[in-house]
Amino acid sequence: MDQNSSQVKDYLIVNRVQVLSDACCSACGGAFTASPMGDKAMIATVEEGGRTFFFCGGCGDNINGRLESDEARRHYVWDWAIPLRNGHLPQQS
Numbered sequence: 593m594d595q596n597s598s599q600v601k602d603y604l605i606v607n608r609v610q611v612l613s614d615a616c617c618s619a620c621g622g623a624f625t626a627s628p629m630g631d632k633a634m635i636a637t638v639e640e641g642g643r644t645f646f647f648c649g650g651c652g653d654n655i656n657g658r659l660e661s662d663e664a665r666r667h668y669v670w671d672w673a674i675p676l677r678n679g680h681l682p683q684q685s
């Protein structure tokens with residue numbers, strides 16, 4: 593078990609200015625990165641019911657490669673997920 597990733601509970605989704613708790617990828621179930629630099633994340637919004645799904649960079653790339661129409665593509669946006677440790681951004685004061 594990776595001790596670093598187990599310490600990360602919350603992620604800041606930068607452009608949506610939203611905090612995810614216990615976030616994991618909707619496709620592979622993997623946690624987002626534990627790196628303080630964060631990682632790209634793909635966000636899919638399904639308008640029926642307004643549900644939002646988050647995908648890790650790898651799965652996002654995979655999904656992006658399979659989208660066949662602009663209509664489908666506009667439901668998916670790239671964002672950035674930054675791990676929050678103890679509820680704070682790392683190394684900021």
Ligand SMILES: [Zn+2]
Nearest residue numbers: 617620648651
């Ligand atoms: Zn994934």
